[in-house]
Amino acid sequence: MGMSPVNSLQSPRFCGIRTFMRQPAATGETPQADVSIIGVPFDSGVSYRPGTRFGPAAIREASTLLKPYSPELDVDVNESFTIADHGDIDTIPGYMEDSFAAITSSLKPFFASKTLPVILGGDHSISLANLRAVHAELGPVALLHFDAHSDTIPSYYGKPYNHGTPFYWALKEGLILPQHSTQIGIRGPLYSRNALDWPRQQGLRIIMGHEAHAMGLEAVIREALARIGDAPVFLSFDIDFLDAAYAPGTGTPEVEGFTTYEAMTLVRDICSKRRAVGMDLVEVLPDKDVAGITALAGASVVFAFLAAQAAFRGAQPRTAD
Numbered sequence: 001m002g003m004s005p006v007n008s009l010q011s012p013r014f015c016g017i018r019t020f021m022r023q024p025a026a027t028g029e030t031p032q033a034d035v036s037i038i039g040v041p042f043d044s045g046v047s048y049r050p051g052t053r054f055g056p057a058a059i060r061e062a063s064t065l066l067k068p069y070s071p072e073l074d075v076d077v078n079e080s081f082t083i084a085d086h087g088d089i090d091t092i093p094g095y096m097e098d099s100f101a102a103i104t105s106s107l108k109p110f111f112a113s114k115t116l117p118v119i120l121g122g123d124h125s126i127s128l129a130n131l132r133a134v135h136a137e138l139g140p141v142a143l144l145h146f147d148a149h150s151d152t153i154p155s156y157y158g159k160p161y162n163h164g165t166p167f168y169w170a171l172k173e174g175l176i177l178p179q180h181s182t183q184i185g186i187r188g189p190l191y192s193r194n195a196l197d198w199p200r201q202q203g204l205r206i207i208m209g210h211e212a213h214a215m216g217l218e219a220v221i222r223e224a225l226a227r228i229g230d231a232p233v234f235l236s237f238d239i240d241f242l243d244a245a246y247a248p249g250t251g252t253p254e255v256e257g258f259t260t261y262e263a264m265t266l267v268r269d270i271c272s273k274r275r276a277v278g279m280d281l282v283e284v285l286p287d288k289d290v291a292g293i294t295a296l297a298g299a300s301v302v303f304a305f306l307a308a309q310a311a312f313r314g315a316q317p318r319t320a321d
Contacts, residue, residue, distance in 0.1 A: 003027075005078055008067070018060045019085035020120075021068070021077075021303070026084040031115040034081040035306060038110065038119050039088035040280075042099050045125025045163040047156060049251040055284035055298070056088055056120040058249075062292055063299035070307035072268055077303070080310035081116075096161040100129035107133035111278065116309060118302055121282030123251065124151055127236050128166040130280050131175040134234055138277055142180035142231040143167070144224060144270060146263065147238035148254035150186050150206060152199040163251070163283070171202050178203035180231040182224045184266070185209045185241045188254040209256055217262060221269045228274050235271060235279035235305060237263075239298050247297055249289025260297050264304045271308035272315075279305050 003024035006016060019025050020037040039056030046052065068078040077083070089106045091099040103126060110117040111134050119130055124147075134141055145151075149164065152171070156162040160169065167183075170176050178199075187209025190196070196206055205227055212220050240250045243257030284298045 005068070005083070013064045018057070018064060020060050020299075021063045021066050021083070023083040023085050026086040029109070031084070031086070031110050031113045033084035033115060035083040036110050036115040036117050037083065037085040038107065038117060040091065040103055040119055040122040040126045041088050042091040042093070042103070042121070042126055043123045044094050044096060044099065045123045045161060046251050047162055047164055049285060049288060051285045051287045052121060052123045052251060052283055053093070054286045055122055055282070058284055058286035058289065058292070058295035059120050059281065059298045059302070060085070062295035063302070065296065066299060066303050070303070073272060073307045073311040075307050075310040075314060077306045077310050080314060081306065083306075096125065100132070100161070103129035104132045104136070108136055111137040116276070117278040118305070119278065119280040120302075121280055121284070124163040124238055124282045125161055125166055126282065127280055128161070128169050130278070131170050131234065132173070134277060135173075135175045138232060140174055140177045141234045141277060142228045143170070143176040143182075143236060144228065144233050145181070145183045145236045146185055146241040146266070147183060147236075148185060148187050148209070148240045148257060149238070149252065150183055150196055150199060152196070152204075153191075167199070171199065171204070176234075177231055180228055181205065182207060182227050184220060184224065185212055185258060187256050212258075217265055217269075221266060224270050225273055233271070233274050233276045235267070235276055237267070237279065237281050237301050238283045239281070239294055240283055242297060247294045249285045249287070249294030250283045251285050260300065263297075263301060267301055267304040268308050271305055272311040275312065276305070276309055
């Protein structure tokens with residue numbers, strides 16, 4: 001790449017163009033860095049509050065506060081990775097299928113290369129387009145999904161695509177390996193008693209929020225790791241996994257959730273032990289965000305993921321390729 005992140009001991013963190021963690025902006029279409037940050041500012045799939053189209057910008061803004069060394073994992077992401085920010089994919093507001101096609105085609109080159117794509121949303125409907133790109137290049141993957149909502153409803157308002165439907169269609173289209181996949185933190189009132197029957201019948205493990213609280217972090221981590229096995233992992237993190245007190249800036253907030261500490265611990269401890277092929281961080285809604293805490297939480301989860309993958313890759317023997 002020939003470019004380095006800005007040194008925040010020399011240049012104040014409130015200066016400059018807002019790239020993720022002040023990493024260099026990509027200069028070409030072909031991904032060349034070890035990690036590629038890609039924004040998907042799309043929120044036409046929301047069922048309640050709109051505004052997550054401004055999520056990527058808010059996450060980037062908050063990320064300027066972050067520093068590169070993780071004391072929990074003893075890794076420096078700048079030493080482990082080259083990172084480039086590729087800006088945003090041009091979506092088409094109001095047009096679901098057209099936007100999904102644009103997202104999938106734009107992401108395919110990233111999943112076809114050796115880079116690790118990190119996608120900033122946007123509402124959760126984009127995960128279907130993201131997983132279509134993953135599948136096109138890498139085949140089906142294990143889904144590690146943190147969320148207050150399962151997002152496995154077949155349709156909303158008589159239409160198939162919405163931020164509550166992406167994993168229904170991901171299962172239907174064979175994009176994920178349900179027997180290796182886990183949803184963590186699902187909570188809140190549901191539309192019906194049998195709302196989660198179908199995804200469970202497909203083999204998906206849904207660890208409900210109250211169940212995760214009762215199990216404790218270590219047990220959740222053990223089960224998620226056991227289910228993943230040696231399958232490649234795609235992490236999808238909806239910021240409303242966090243309790244509404246920690247993430248007020250989101251479209252469908254839920255109480256009885258998780259702290260930022262719990263979320264960061266889960267991401268660090270699972271993703272530092274398995275190979276990930278990418279991630280998305282969705283549903284940050286800046287207009288409802290108190291003091292920017294939701295955007296900061298989102299940026300921090302991305303950092304935890306990067307540090308975890310740096311730790312995983314550092315622990316792996318080098319291959320000949």
